[in-house]
Amino acid sequence: MFRNAKNVGYYMIGKGSLAQLDEILAKRREAVKGPAVFFFDHFFTNSDLPKRLPIKAEDITVFVDTTDEPTTQSVDTYTAQVKAILAGKSPCAMLAFGGGSTMDTCKCVGNLLTNAGCAADYQGWELVKHPAPYKIAVPTLSGTGSETSRTGIVCNEEKNIKLGMNSDFTMFDQVLLDPDLTKTVPRNQFFYTGIDTYMHCFESITGSYRNSVVDALSEKAIDLCKRIFLSSDMMSDENRELLMIASFLGGMAAGFVGTVHPISAGLSMVLHMHHGLANCYALSVQEDIYPNEYRDFMTMMERQKIDLPSGICAHLTPAQFDQLYDASIVHEKPLSNRLGENYREIFTRENVIGRFKRM
Numbered sequence: 001m002f003r004n005a006k007n008v009g010y011y012m013i014g015k016g017s018l019a020q021l022d023e024i025l026a027k028r029r030e031a032v033k034g035p036a037v038f039f040f041d042h043f044f045t046n047s048d049l050p051k052r053l054p055i056k057a058e059d060i061t062v063f064v065d066t067t068d069e070p071t072t073q074s075v076d077t078y079t080a081q082v083k084a085i086l087a088g089k090s091p092c093a094m095l096a097f098g099g100g101s102t103m104d105t106c107k108c109v110g111n112l113l114t115n116a117g118c119a120a121d122y123q124g125w126e127l128v129k130h131p132a133p134y135k136i137a138v139p140t141l142s143g144t145g146s147e148t149s150r151t152g153i154v155c156n157e158e159k160n161i162k163l164g165m166n167s168d169f170t171m172f173d174q175v176l177l178d179p180d181l182t183k184t185v186p187r188n189q190f191f192y193t194g195i196d197t198y199m200h201c202f203e204s205i206t207g208s209y210r211n212s213v214v215d216a217l218s219e220k221a222i223d224l225c226k227r228i229f230l231s232s233d234m235m236s237d238e239n240r241e242l243l244m245i246a247s248f249l250g251g252m253a254a255g256f257v258g259t260v261h262p263i264s265a266g267l268s269m270v271l272h273m274h275h276g277l278a279n280c281y282a283l284s285v286q287e288d289i290y291p292n293e294y295r296d297f298m299t300m301m302e303r304q305k306i307d308l309p310s311g312i313c314a315h316l317t318p319a320q321f322d323q324l325y326d327a328s329i330v331h332e333k334p335l336s337n338r339l340g341e342n343y344r345e346i347f348t349r350e351n352v353i354g355r356f357k358r359m
């Protein structure tokens with residue numbers, strides 16, 4: 001069986017391109033009569049960004065609390081909130097201004113506006129049946145690749161699993177990349193999130209489920225990441241633009257990760273750790289599985305003066321270690337992508353818990 005792969009419909013890139021959002025949105029307002037729904041990372045609550053945007057009186061603004069990553073519960077709550085204001089109208093567009101958490105929230109709420117039920121019903125592959133409203137991504141943090149990926153990742157606390165709504169309908173229809181928007185990101189956050197692209201891509205390219213398009217995208221994104229994170233300043237004007245491109249390419253290559261992401265998912269579920277930071281901890285104990293990437297990653301951290309304080313699992317109970325193991329080992333596809341079908345023989349409970357204890 002061959003996969004029929006979809007990419008993002010439109011993209012605009014360049015310093016200052018945000019000024020053209022008005023033009024993009026005007027076309028959507030002509031096509032559909034309903035309001036536009038703007039999702040902002042709560043970081044922008046008191047910033048001037050919303051004031052600079054073409055928001056009309058009838059539009060809906062939602063500030064997404066990104067303290068924790070999106071959960072089935074948070075997505076259901078935002079969906080109910082938006083539905084109540086829409087009162088049966090269809091939005092002309094849904095827009096996301098933020099990083100992965102905000103973009104994924106927008107993507108998942110979009111699916112739930114046109115598909116009955118709740119977020120948990122659509123965690124998995126090809127479960128979304130009806131197209132979502134038109135969606136526009138404006139990343140203000142680069143690295144997760146959510147702007148181009150076909151998933152919206154949600155933590156399901158009840159089932160102790162972090163799993164996305166994987167569907168062509170989850171994808172954004174338009175992406176706008178303006179590197180001016182990442183100027184004010186704190187350095188540590190810029191690194192932890194940005195390096196996610198590097199992780200997605202090396203996991204993909206060292207795995208066994210591959211195709212040459214995904215390889216080409218991954219190779220380019222990896223090159224860009226090395227250029228950015230091995231330079232003297234990852235946040236220079238040029239590097240911020242390059243990271244937006246790397247993230248964009250990385251999102252298209254995502255889908256077939258390896259052993260970093262499953263361990264990272266365990267940390268997000270049990271310790272509520274953000275994805276990028278959790279990835280860094282996950283790779284920090286996989287020097288045997290990804291020796292070259294581990295070495296490069298350590299050099300990048302040193303060069304950018306990023307710290308990764310140790311001892312994060314020092315006070316956990318045996319039950320919590322079991323929960324960490326369970327929330328990691330459940331990711332069969334990525335684990336077998338790197339370790340083969342018998343991944344459980346390598347990643348035994350003892351082996352995996354030992355890794356968590358070293359973090």
Ligand code: ZN
Pocket residue numbers: 144196200261275
């Ligand atoms: Zn990731």
